[in-house]
Amino acid sequence: MTASGSVLLLIWLIGIQLTLCSRHELQSSLVNLLLFSRLDRGTAQRIVAHMYMLPVTAGEILIQQGDSGDAATKLFVVRSGKFEVLERRKDVMFKVNTKERGDVFGEISLMYDCPRSATVAATTDASVWVLEPGCDVIVEGGLGDKFYVIKEGEAQVLQGGKEVNRLFRSDFFGEQALLQDEPRRATVRAITPLVCLTLDRRTFVAVLGPLQDIMAKEKSPEVVNQRMAKLKPQGSAAHRRPGAEVLIKFTGPQRIIVCDGHMDEVVELRRGGAKMTDDQRDVDKKLVLVEGELLGEGAFSRVCRVTEESTGRVFALKRMAKSAALQCPDHVFCEQHITRNIAHPFCLRQYASFKDNFHLYMLFDLMPGGDLMDVLVAEAKVIKYPIADKNSLRKGCLAPKMKMWQGMEEHMSRFYVASIVLALEYLHDNGIAFRDLKPENVLIDGQGYVKLGDFGFAKQMDAGGRTYTFCGTPGYVAPENVLGRGYNHSVDWWTLGVLMYVVLTARQPFTSPKTQDPMEVMRRIVDDRWPIKYPPYMSDEARDLISKLLERKPVKRIGMMQGRARDIKAHPWFAGFDWDALAARRMDPPRKPKETDSSKRKAELAEAHRAEPREPANASPQEMAEWDRVFKDF
Structure with a gap:
């Protein structure tokens, strides 16, 4: 070949x-x-x-x-x-x-x-x-005379329009049509940049024909089911869990929505940490959540405060419309699985998931302090900084001063950046790439500690594996993500560099000279010749760490070399920092949350959604049947 x-x-x-x-x-x-x-x-x-x-x-x-x-x-x-x-x-x-x-x-x-x-x-x-992306390599029912081995990229296998398998590097397809001289049994569609090696029929039969049994084993139902279970690892487990009811009480116009939940989660939340008898377990099959204020919203979801009626415990309830979630169900299932199974003091944890006729719900830790962007908005200021005058000997207070934005003080930024380093280190050690780090996704609890939130783009990855899906936020995406050549958790260390720059300067590194065009921003990200400009008030140590995180070659990026996250922890910017105290939450946060941090944003959200209907007005029976099929295991 x-x-x-x-x-x-x-x-x-x-x-x-x-x-x-x-x-x-x-x-x-x-x-x-x-x-x-x-x-x-x-x-x-x-x-x-x-x-x-x-x-x-x-x-x-x-x-x-x-x-x-x-x-x-x-x-x-x-x-x-x-x-x-x-x-x-x-x-x-x-x-x-x-x-x-x-x-x-x-x-x-x-x-x-x-x-x-x-x-x-x-x-x-x-x-x-x-x-038109999404090219069909082979089409179900068609004829063909080629055998394919994937060299780079990712493809999905469709039968009757339904995905039945996913193919990655080194996987093969097209052998049955050549071995049995029959029409193609399925459609294989490229869902990322895809490069394949091919063999014609004569060469395939001569070279690989004797390996038919081995190839058949690789396409056996057992192997395929294991692979699909990895892509949606919670699916079969959800099927086995007994059901229970979750009631959501809405304030204002009195209304109760009945949701389908899971018995194990309902019992655990109803128990509230106390022991429960078998009789009590049989009686307490309902969980009642009372909706409170709106906390935030994203492109496909909204988050509100809820109180569990029997224990008084408060949570954050994320609600997604099924109609919107249908556009990216894999992301929804990944978020459900990952947040249910992670346990780290600086990562948001999910306690339950359930659904009604129109929505999907996930119950998370309540983070009343808003997010890191709220903190940045409160702390950022315009300063006058002395600029050296080349045409004179003026120094100190006599030197001309230029107005410029400054973000958080470095000691404050160091606390938040270090917390994120610990969270990413945990995720990477468990094979998870976060893929959407930005200040809005770093949440603040009531004491001032942070947790990574919104795992909608997070992905469980095999050791040494790569993914090709383009995702993230313009201005934060890594070069290897933009170029579509495959990437791993390297993208998280790049976005940490962008976030660190943003919290220190109150602006993004790739938008100056100012541009609103996301494509121009991404051209700058991948261009080795485009320099990042640092403000004069930033310390040399901070500049050095950011430059090492914003290394365009992933193999040379700090965090990706032999020392992994330890290299970041040992950087001079963290000199004298007590990592053990932070990990144990013994370090006092540099800033306590204030009610005013997110009050304006919450008020604007509440006003915008005051008259919002609770259910879609025109959902057809066909649409609802499709939602039920896709999310039956949620």
């Missing part, structure tokens, strides 16, 4: 900025683009082969804000004509941008696997180049 036998099946296209319209010119320019800067011309030609031209008439809407699923899987490059970009904000449509020849749109939904964030409509007759 030689390199000449390899075939590039799909590259996920992002970040295109073109000023050309012909196919020949299109492929010639790919090598200058963000994702294609290191690709050879032959690879670029194969990518262009997946694109097609689409005419668009004036007034036609090409992208609709809120679209998801198949409607959010296309990327467009303007070939001719003009488009306007519209965003609906509080029921008012605003024009926020225009797109002309050579501009690109649609990439954010592809990269983040999320609904369209804006509407794009043609203002003139126009045409676009289109790329």
Whole structure:
């Protein structure tokens, strides 16, 4: 099997900025683009082969804000004509941008696997180049004469449109059609950049035919079920757990929602730490939660304070609409499994999960102190810092001063950064990549200690394994994530570097010169020549640690070398820091939470959701049946 036998099946296209319209010119320019800067011309030609031209008439809407699923899987490059970009904000449509020849749109939904964030409509007759990710390598029922071995990437196996297996590096497919001379039994679809080695029928039969029994074993139901169980490790366990009721009482207009929960969790929470007799266990099959104030919300969820009625214990209740969760069920199941099974003082813990007809719920530790962004907003200030005057000998108080933002003091930042280091070290030691570290996901408890929260992007990974899913927050994502070549927990140490820069400076490292374009930010992230600028008030030790965390090559990044997290703990910025005291929560937090930290944000949330309906208005029986099928094991 030689390199000449390899075939590039799909590259996920992002970040295109073109000023050309012909196919020949299109492929010639790919090598200058963000994702294609290191690709050879032959690879670029194969990518262009997946694109097609689409005419668009004036007034036609090409992208609709809120679209998801198949409607959010296309990327467009303007070939001719003009488009306007519209965003609906509080029921008012605003024009926020225009797109002309050579501009690109649609990439954010592809990269983040999320609904369209804006509407794009043609203002003139126009045409676009289109790329559709998710290429089918082989199609169920089709004929074929090739055998495939995955060299790089990830694919899913579909039968009747339902995922039945997941394939990774070194996995193979397509052998049955060659051995049995029959139509393809399933569809294999690339879900990340995918590179495969191939063999034709004659070579396959001659070389690998005798290995038929071994290959059959690898595709046996036992092996496939084990693999799918790893992807959704809680699925079968949920099936075996006896059910119980969870009642949610809403304040204001009196209302109670009945949810399906799990007996073991209900009994444990009803017990509240006290011993319970067998008779009491039989009686206490219901958990009653009384809803309180709204604490926060994300793209697909909202979090409110709840009180368990029998014990008075308070929790944070995360609620996700099934309609939204259906767009990324794997993330929901991963969050449910990971947060149920982690136990660390600086990681958010889940105590129960349940569902009603329209929503999924998870019960977490209550973190009344808000999040690290609330702390940063309260602590950040504009300072006047003396700047050396090259044209004079003025020093000290006589030197000219420049206004600039400053975040938290370094002693305060050190406490929060160290806490996150301990949390990430624990997660990585247990094979978990967090993948979405940012101040908003670092929560503060009532005493001032932190916990990592929102594990929606967290992923359990095999030792030495890689993942290819693009996820995270623009400005924080690591270069290896942007380039789509596979990554592991290395991305968490990169985002720690970004977070450390943000809490010290009250700004992001890759947005200055100021830009609101997330694609421009990510170009800076992957560009070795783009320098990070540090403010003059930052200590040399802090600059050095940030620069080592923001090392663009993962193998050279601090935290990824032989010493792992110990290298970070031993860095001079932490000189004299008592790691044992912090781990045991004996170190006094540098700042106690204040009621005013998050009061404004909570008030705005409450006002925005005051008249929000509790259930979707137009859920069809078909939609609800699909929700029940997908989330039956939640």
